[in-house]
Amino acid sequence: MMNQPSHLEFGSIVGERYRIIRTLGSGGMSRVFMAEDLKLPGKQWAVKESVADVKMMKFIRTEAEMLISLSHPRLPRIVDFFEHPPSGAIYLVMDYIEGITLEAYMKGYQGYIPQEQIIPFALQVLDVLDYLHTRQLPVIYRDLKPANIMLTPDMEFKLIDFGIARSYKDELDQDTIKLGTVGFAAPEQYGTGQTDARSDLYSLGALLLYLCTGGKYSEWTTGVEGYIRGELPRHLIPIIRKLLRHHPEERFQSAEEVIGELRRSADFKSVQPGKSVSNDSIDYAGTRVVAVLGVSSGSGATHTAIAVSHYLARRTRSVALVELHSTAKAFARLHEAVEGIAAGQASSSRRFEVDGVHYWRQTSRADVISLLGGSYRFIVLDLGSGQDNERLEEFLRADYPLVVGSGAEWRVQDITGLARSLQRHPQRKWNYCLPLATSESVRRLRKELDHDKVFALPFHSDPFERDDEMDQVLDELFRGVITVARKKRFRFLKRQR
Incomplete structure (x- = not known):
């Protein structure tokens, strides 16, 4: 729950334009409401209210400025931003995303995501991570978890909370603020180093393991193998294990690399007879x-x-x-x-x-x-x-x-x-x-x-x-899977023809 009391309730009007309808969710520093637009009848928005002391206000403003600069179909679009100095509150008005969180979905469906949707889900998340990580000033999300992913009625996934995201700075050895959700955050988020793109990839691995074990595990511990669903694509397992390596240098190094691995693995399974695949492809496909x-x-x-x-x-x-x-x-x-x-x-x-x-x-x-x-x-x-x-x-x-x-x-x-x-x-x-x-x-x-x-x-x-x-x-x-080396003819044999 939000530590500070909210200044909004049903019927409250924010920014002389947005009427509060109901609460959507809350966290340690913020609460999100659904609001109707008084200037655009029928239009609904999500209003995020953040109330914090003076020391945290700069942190919240930074999040707002960062979000406003981003534009991606899997991120909420920011349409308005204003402060209320008397109360110490900051308000972000953003797209209202219809659906439920992945966390709520897992609880409501007995921890089951259809196996054919897990790889598309991973690619959707990787798409937005690749976008964030390749900005001129890379953005590290740092809190990829089921509660921060919205599942739409069309089974599309969107990130909904940038509360602890940060811009990556080369000159830093460690993060100034140690934040993250236990079980989904990378080890370096607890003081062992600075978070970077590989930290988000660790969280992706934790999220995939969570889905593959029906919500039971997000860390690779002894015995976890027995809880992985039997019908899942096999090539996911080594990918998840590499994502969850303790040391960042042992993981995949970019979202693009993981995307390539997933696609190569999937393509490898559908090679048609007569189509050759190099040994390098076999290596890479797991x-x-x-x-x-x-x-x-x-x-x-x-x-x-x-x-x-x-x-x-x-x-x-x-x-x-x-x-x-x-x-x-x-x-x-x-x-x-x-x-x-x-x-x-x-x-x-x-x-x-x-x-x-x-x-x-x-x-x-x-x-x-x-x-x-x-x-x-x-x-x-x-x-x-x-x-x-x-x-x-x-x-x-x-x-x-x-x-x-x-x-x-x-x-x-x-x-x-x-x-x-x-x-x-x-x-x-x-x-x-x-x-x-x-x-x-x-x-x-x-x-x-x-x-x-x-x-x-x-x-x-x-x-x-x-x-x-x-x-x-x-x-x-095994034709199309194993490249069969052909014997080279000597040059003099060609000349005799």
Whole structure:
């Protein structure tokens, strides 16, 4: 609540023009009212009344002058500004933005923002932050939080309170005033340094985490992974983690950089077959997830996951292979073989390495989310043949879902059965792999599924080793994602033609 008593009430007239209708909200130094315009009948404005002692008046005037100089569709437009010296009050008249605060929306809708609206929301906020940060004298907002964002009926977001914003000054080492909302403010806002554009980007990360956990978390703490909504786009997670780095130099350095990352990540998911993407694009787009699900026990899911992981490691390096079921034994046996010890004597560490691939045995979903914030280009999930909720959810969320089914003629129908059982889910990005299948089986399955991404996997006795035939199939499967290096011809061969 406002610390100072207000001088306005219902029916009060401000500036001989604005009649107060009702209170919209209040804070520590101000209160906002809805007012009707007596000169423009039917027009409504928001009137912000700030009452403070003499020491704070300069601070409030600075905010008013700054707001008047700004012009952006996601900021309130200032149409009038005046002081009332006898009472020590300053009044700002600005656009009235219809809607509710994001904080109120989250409380009213059980902490739920539709997943398809989260990235557009982030881009809207970044748009206005980029505008503020690139002024001739950069403006740092410093209080990005749900209560300061208005959600309009058209699901557009606007910033509504500049109470603690400041202009960035190169010569300062620290902020003069330490302000910000706990949980959303960057660490440097509490005295460790001067706030700059990266401070607002930290707050954006806190805001996105708040949305992704249904309002439960705004700081990356132990266990937060378990509260991130399962249906969200995967590429958001490493972006949020980088935004929330404690040290500013470890975060994104500008709003423009975050915008580029979000757009590249989204574009990466929609690359069309035949369109090449450079290795640099893969690096920048963050970690990609390949999920391998067996139709039935013994269909070859683990074998295929290993082959895919080592293929990707040879092409791009930095690959993790995750065994996402707690009762599986395959990786434990492999770990023992790698360490050359007796059964049951492997080290307690769940991670081990084989030819550049990091194997993670008996891993939980929370661990997978943690790995997404790391430096892996690809994470391959070995889901086995189970279809419990957790593993099915990971399969459906993956960037590249791979279904592995038997190539035997009499078992091909197992795949169509799985597709029918999950027909309520979009399946266009699914890939179907049939070990040892004939070309006729592949052709028939493509027709039955009305899907062209069906592949016959050749005999490959050692999935850890390179195999030319297997590489050809995987080159086709990951076409448009992995740039396949072509051998250069010697000049003398060209001259012979």
